[in-house]
Amino acid sequence: MKIINTMKTAAIKPVMLAAMALLWTARTALATATPPADMTVELEVPRIDQIETLGLGITETLSNAPIVTNQPFLEIPFVVFNVPTVASQVMDVRAQDDRGTLPLRSIDIGSADKRIRRWMATRAVQGSVVLQYRAPIAKQFAPRGAAPPLELRMQDGGVSGSGATFLLRPITGKFTYHVRWRVPPGANAISTLDGLNSNALSADTLSSTYFAAGLVHVIPDRMNRLFRGAWVGNPSFSAEPLLRWAGQLYNHYEGLFSAENTGYTVFMRPNPVNPNGGYGLHRAFIVTFGSNAPGEAEFLKSTLAHEMFHTFQPQMWKPSAADGSLDVAWFDEGLAVFYQNALPYRYGMMSDEEFLRGVNQSAAVYYANPFIDLPNADIPGRFWSDTRVRLIPYERGFVYFSIVDAALRKVSGGRSSLDDIVLELRRAQNNGQELTPTVWSDALRAPLGERGQTAFQEMLAGHEMVPDSDVFGPCFQRVRKFARRYELGFDPKVLTEQPRIVRGILPDSEAARSGLRNGDEIVDPVSQDAIQMDQTATLKLNIMRGAARIPITYLPRGERVSVWQWERKASARSGEDCRLPGR
Secondary structure (H helix, E strand, O other): OEEEOOOOOOOOOOOOOOOEOOOOOOOOOOOOOOOOEEEEEEEEOOOHHHHHHHOEEEEEEEEOOOOOOOOOOEEEEOEEOOEEOOOOOOOOOEEEEOOEEOOEEEEEEOOHHHOEEEEEEOOOOOOOEEEEEEEOOOOOOOOOOOOOOOOOEEEOOEEEEEHHHHOOEEOOOEEEEEEEEEOOOOOEEEEOOOOOOOOOEEOHHHHOOEEEEEOOEEOOOOOOOOEEEEEOOOOOOOHHHHHHHHHHHHHHHHHHHOOOOOOEEEEEEEOOOOOOOEEEEOOEEEEEEOOOOOOHHHHHHHHHHHHHHHHHOOEOOOOOOOOOOHHHHHHHHHHHHHHHHHHHHHOOOOOHHHHHHHHHHHHHHHHHOOOOOOOHHHOHHHOOOOHHHHOHHHHHHHHHHHHHHHHHHHHOOOOOOHHHHHHHHHHHHHOOOOOOHHHHHHHHHHHHHHHHHHHHHHHHHOOEEEOOOOOOOOOEEEEEEEEEEEOOOOOHHHHHOOOEEOOOOOOOOHHHHOOOOOOOEEOOOOOOHHHHOOOOOOEEEEEEEOOEEEEEEEOOEEEEEEEEEEEEOOOOOOOOOOOOOOO
16 A cells, blocks of 8 residues: 555644653753762773773762662663673773772673663762773674664774763763863874763763764864864865865754754764764764765765754654664654755755755665565564665655655645644753654644544555655656665675574575575675665675685665656756745
8 A cells, every 4th residue: 555645634733742852862950959960081091002902991980979889870781772882891890989999799680682781889888989990992893783883993093982882871860071081192082072061961971972082183173163073084085074064054953943052073983894874972973984985975964964963853762762762763763864855955055966866865765675564663673684674764754754744835835844843843852741653643633634644654554655746846756767676685684693604595686696605604794774775886795615715796686676766847947946945
């Protein structure tokens, strides 16, 4: 069954919606009688040539923290968003308070990917607690397969990583944070907390802070009061113009959301396994490079626009959930995909051709996906094991929100759009309300009637959606094109295992024709997400067959199918402004 854009009834009415806190973003606490505790994190960086061997020395000082004898007060998960942490390697955690040595006991709770290591004090605490330990550097790139760039990684003379993967964090409480560095001569150091108001932030803030030291490059002047751009490594493109473009777009985001600038950092680092991806953290986002492909900087603009939008948008994502609530990724990620194209284009920072390229890339991935009809409820269990499933919430959400935006514009005669609902969600979020799928469905009833709710439920059920031809405005039209489905050619779970032993070769696949065999061991981690987005991108594998190391390259594509794409109408006047207005 296909959903045609029939959401064209009812009148636009103001609605008050609920929203949840941003992913990994800690809110400023309401004034209470109890002042926040104080936490200082000091990172000791060895000489650049010793970082990989020695790791980072960590000292954490907690004052007025809520520590109860024989009750856990510190923790670190073993896996964060498919990224192994240092939990299994941080064994010797030393602690002191005003009485001297503070004995600690560790326990593990949960199992498999939900396992967490926690520490407790075995006697009453007196005064401030000082913790000391070392954080080792990750030795493998993406050992569990596709994952965000969070692990503590040493590359090109710079070490960087998210606190979620190498810092012991308080379990509960509000804190005022301080970050201090001890670095050798010639080294630089930053954290995404630098320069921010760090008063009364939750314990999650430490996990969602990014740290970098060593040969770190920072744009010399601030483009937008507290906006910073920084990177390690040497991309094939010029990093500074790209980061300045991001700063300009950030200005526009601030204006749209009437947000107060409390500081923001864009950090870039190399990633040979899965380049050009990104991840949003507390007042920051992290993006990777390394494909060295022509147009990599242009591709990264979409990534930057996407990740930066996450900081402003209302979200259903639950930081407390072990999987980040992947069942609502259609909202959080789909909305970001929609706006990563719509807003830069609206603000004149993207040409017609660039806008259509982004729209058509997402549409092609959606319509050519063999799991296009997979119900939303089935996505979380398969999200990390199959790249085709992993991209469904992104592109399905994009198509859905494109339909909703067009429907809102049509029923209101152009006076309203998706912007209005998103901004209402944002206001509700700032009031501490919660956004759920039910709240979203109820919000559609007023402007779009029962059709809006029905279409929403059909989207969740996996029904294919087909927007109207003019969904992106009167200058563009929908046309039929053809694309080949992404087909790895063997069981995709192989790429998430150790060792990666090929099985389930499809006899008529490009993988089989390339010479790949069942029983071959894939030596290096494999990036697929970016390849899935590009119909012409080849997959390069290094395999071991017995004692022989063999390189294999093939085009991971299968069945040729019809997909919807958009193009500029021949009747559209040259030089005509085709951008849809917004708030």
